[in-house]
Amino acid sequence: MKAIQLQEPKRFEYVDIDEPGDPGPGQALVRTHRMGICGTDISGYLGKMPFFSYPRVPGHELGVEVVAVGNGVTNVKPGDRCSVEPYMNCGTCYACRKGNGNCCEKLNVIGVMVDGGLCERFTIRAEKLHPSAKLNMEQLALVETLAIGCHANDRGNPGTGDHALIIGAGPIGLATLEFARLTGASITVMDMNPDRLDFCRRTYNIDHTIQFKGDGSEADQVLDITSGDKYAVVTDATGSNKSMSSALSYVAHTGSLVYVGITTQEVSFLHPTLHKPEITLKASRNALPSDFGRIIGLIEDGTIDTDPWVTHRTNFDSVVADFDTLTKPETGVIKAVIEVAN
Template sequence: MKALLLESPKNLKHVEIDSPGHPGPGDALVRVHRVGVCGTDISGYLGKMPFFSYPRIPGHELGVEVLAIGEGVTQVKPGDHCSVEPYINDPNSYASRRGHPNCCENLQVLGVHRDGGLRPEFILPARKLHPSLSLTFDQLAIVETLAIGCHAVNRAAPLGDESVLIIGAGPIGLSTLEFVKLTGAKTIVLDVNEHRLDFCRRAMGVEHTVKNSDHVEKDLRDLTDGHMPDVVIDATGNSVSMSNAFGLIAPGGRIVFVGITTEEVHFKHALFHKPEGTLLCSRNALPADFRRIIGLIEEGMIDTKPWITHRAAFDDLPGLFPSYTKAETGVIKAIVEVN
């Protein structure tokens, strides 16, 4: 069968691979219907993702259908439509036993460390499937992006009377936005791209946006009664932005890094010590995040319609993918139609 292989940076091509066969104990065979393209895929394509290995079949934001199950599988059945939790952990690892499977020492992320979903069918552990009776395959493919934001906001734990600054209005920043809004906290989005800020105002209902500039601190103080944001979530993966975040928090404030950089992040200790700041990192997501998000979409609490701005047929993706790396393309979320 045909798959899409990222053989090396900027070299995405069709290849022939073997069919997956029948699933073993605890596994499931799935048919891939939809694959979302995210920042990890783009960074991997450009050769900028620190955890990415080549050659690799990308794709970890997945809407799939269960075709067959192996011995002992009870949580899903053939015909189920599912979102995929793509973080393949060792259940017996220290991190997993402590409730942190998202940062397991032996973690293998689909489409990053092991082959992902840009192929018609594949086998994975059935425990990584989260079914829904009503969500479309498009919606199921978006769940993983939302899960990243859900986990980041859980790490920050904003209160309803606090203010939250989200730096970076790309897909990961927008996913955090969905969950900050649910807390009732005052939400501020900062970005360098006016088109993305306009999208936040128009499609995501954000009242307060700030374009990055030399007077960003004044702009933020004007929006927070002079005391700066209580929570700063940096979703840029840009080391300069992440370094600057240390000077943007209120007394007792928290910073969450959900973006990833290969560069060093610098800060003056006194600057961060003075407000007694707290720094948190947010990696991947937890199984409960997927279950919560599916429920929220089913209940109409999260509207996924604004997310999908571009579509691609499986056969057309190699020619279209370079455009997704360019800001002027206006991509928020591209969905690949596999089956």
Template sequence: MKALQLEAPKHWKQIEIPAPEKPGPGEALVRVHRVGICGTDLSGYLGKMPFFSYPRIPGHELGVEVIKVGADVANVKAGDRCSVEPYINDPNSYSSQRGKPNCCEKLQVLGVHRDGGLRPYFILPARKLHVSTKLQFEQLALVETLAIGCHAVDRSELKSDEYCLIIGAGPIGLATLVFAKLTGAKIIVLDMNAQRLQFCRDVMGADHTVLLSDSLEKELRDLTEGHLPEVVIDATGSAVSMSNAFGLVAPGGRLVYVGITTDEVKFKHPVFHRPEGTLLCSRNALPRDFTRIIGLMESGQINTTPWITHRSPFEQLIEVFPSYTRPETGVIKAVVEVGE
């Protein structure tokens, strides 16, 4: 069967791979229907993702159908439509035993450390499948992106009476915005792209948006009653932005990194010591995030309609993929149609 592989940065190749055999105990064979393209895929393509290994079949935002299950599988059955939790952890590891499977020492993320979903069929641990009886495959492919934002907001402990600054209006920033809004907090989105900021205001319901400028701190103080935001979540993956974010936190505030960079992040210590700031990192998501998001989507509390702006058939992805790296194309979320 055909698969799409990144041999090296900026070098796609269509390859032939064997069809998977039957699933073993605890495993499920799935058919891939939809694959979302996210910042990790774009960074892997550009050679800027520190965890990415080559050659690799990308694809970790997945809407799949269960074809067959192995022995001792009770959570899914053939015919189920599922979202995939792509973080393959060792359940016996120190971090997994402490409720942190998202940062397991032996973590293998589909499409990053091990081959992912840009292929028609593959086998994975059945415990990583989250069933929905109502959602379409495109919606199921959005769950993982939303889970990243959900976990970042949980890490921030954002409260309803606080201001939250989200830096970066890409898919992860938008996912963060969804869950920041659910807390009732006042949301400010910062970006360099005016078109994306307009989308945040008009479609996603951000309270305020700010275009990056030399007067950023003053603009933020004007919006936050003079004290800067209590929570700052950086979703850019830019070392410059992440370094500058230290100076944007209110006294006693929290800075959360959800974006990842390969470069050095620096700050002058008094800048962050003075407000007694707290630095947090948010990696991947937890199983409960997937369960929560599917429920919110099924009940209509999360509207997925505005998210998907571009679609590509599997056979055309190599040709169109470079365009997804260019902001002027207006991509919010691209989805690959692998199977019907």
């Protein structure tokens, strides 16, 4: 069976792997149709993702078709189109017992710690499939990205009228923006790339954007936009340790800072920067099962429009040649999708 494997950073290869076989009890055999390329895939490709191991068949943002199901499976049936919840949690650790399988102590994310969906077919726990009769495969592949932003926004929990800052206008920052805008918060987006800020203004009617230049002008703009208060909620979606270290300076007294981006580098700040304003510092990892159903419903009813997101597409036969280009913001890429099968 055909697959694409990341052998080591910056080296993809087409490989033949074993057929997955018939699904066992509680499992489903699925065919991959679409795969979204996200920051995790790019970081794995660049060797900057701390949870990534090699060699690995990537692919966790997936739109799939159910081919067969094992005994006891009732939530999906052959022919169903589904989004994949790629977080294989143990179900027994402290986090899982609390209902937070997204940060299971023994978590395996498909396409990151174990092989994923950049192949023809694979088996998966059927409970991790979220069907929709209305969404197409590309929309289903984007649900997981949106789920990351949904969970990050819930971690920050901005309220109506709160000033909320999202740092980083890549796919995860935009996913967070999708849900922040539903809260009634006054949103500002900060990024180094003016084209991405323009995208936010055009697509989401965001009034306040800040182009980060590193010359100190950002601090003045923050105070001007918030009338001197700074931000009740700041979400850093950059994956840059420098940005994550400086993000505290934008948080209002008693405000919250959420790290949804991941870095392998040290994040550091002077303790008074955290202590004096009594900042709440949080991490946001993955998403919850309920997020997937919510997002599918929001796309189905038109509240979320995924069409503007996808700026680049490629197919299975062109991935190895195209992937490096798809990692570069200067090419205008916001979200790229791979057509694995028709």
